[in-house]
Amino acid sequence: MSEAAASHTTDRRELTAAQRNAVAELLRVSPVADELGRRFAAAGHELHLVGGSVRDALLGRLGEDLDFCTDAHPDQTLAVVRGWAEAIWETGREFGTIGCQRDGLRLEITTFRAESYDQVSRNPVVEYGTSLAEDLRRRDFTVNAMAVSLPEHRFTDPYGGLADLAAKVVRTPGTPAESFGDDPLRMLRAARFAAQLRFAVHPDAYAAMSRMAADLDRITAERIRDEFTKLLTGADPITGLRLLVDTGLAERFLPELTGLKLEIDEHAQHKDVYEHTLTVVRNAISYEQDGPDFILRMAALMHDVGKPATKSVGSDGRVSFHHHEVVGARMTKARMKALRYPKDVTAKVTALVALHLRFYGYGRGEWTDSAVRRYVTDAGDLLSRLHKLTRSDCTTRNRRKAAQLAADYDALEERIARIEAEEDLARVRPDLDGNAIMELLGVPPGPIVGRAWKHLKDLRLEKGPLDRDTAEAELLRWARAEGIVG
Structure with missing residues (x-):
């Protein structure tokens, strides 16, 4: 059996579970969805629940945002929802989308589309389609190319999305070259899906991502930023990050990550900084308490990006990276600026990168109370994240050394607590x-x-x-x- 065919072989129990999830989720939203479907039908139009809404329903995690497609054009959609919707917005009108709200659900209704890129433009050329089949074909992946027609609840799955969902595989409806050529951002989105849903990218899609990575240069920094942020805050960002590096996509917008793969030669042995960085990201995630923390994860990802530029080999053959935290902070600021991250987010990540080595003099007993005060004051409201980043940075396999570092940091936190009990360090x-x-x-x-x-x-x-x-x-x-x- 071929690998592609194997990806479609799924356990009937998995499909049944997915279908049960979908029924339960659709029943929850059906009072609104079905009522809207009847209104479109009465006006002579089709209405279909599509994309991520169907996928999430099958996964049993449908939220309050529902996506629909229709053969109605925006003016016709407005005519259907006026007087029924509690609120209406037209911010997506130029892309054929009308938004509205009803009974706590946010609904986005988009005219069938056949949009594509002209292979040069950074923005999609939006053309209205004429059928559900055409609309589903232009979608990014098979798991997003399923539909539930309303109000009759007819399920449409022309590209095997249900089977791919059960197999946990990311595959394009048409050829990957066609899909990624229409919108190169889909290559980054494939890695994001791998990170968010813990899915594997189909070999054909993986090969196309490697072959077409340079096409990502056609996409605006803002769109890349948004996809990358979702990837890094996904359930399994390590898988997504490896895909970015291995396919060459990272080189197009985050070359510092690829640059961490320092050469290890027989005369100047040092740990693999790339693998160390991924471990630090994984460690940082383990310290999160209230959901994904982009600032902490980004600081963990960038904390050592200054090492390649500061690498030196001493006369004794030892490798060092003097002041890599200073260089790394400067590189981090420049990269996040290029990706159009907000200034306050950039400043916080940059500060954490700059401060991440400060602790490593503490264990020698050289810190006075003054040094502790400065540590706390310089960290400011980032102190909690700095604690987590510093602890995450300990990836040594030497158990004795790891235990000593942990004990030293425990002692530092206890000392901070003691001084804070005597003085209000947060408001020095x-x-x-x-x-x-x-x-x-x-x-x-x-x-x-x-x-x-x-x-x-x-x-x-x-x-x-x-x-x-x-x-x-x-x-x-x-x-x-x-x-x-x-």
């Missing part, structure tokens, strides 16, 4: 505020006040809380040394 401020500084030095608002404030904050971090008299004496001593007062 100078012992004198701006008004007190201006009054004592006799200066107006301006740069001098800012410099004095920073000096007092550094002093606060170094010595802990000061009483008012001591703080004023320290400020005057600094001001005289700076020539600000006589």
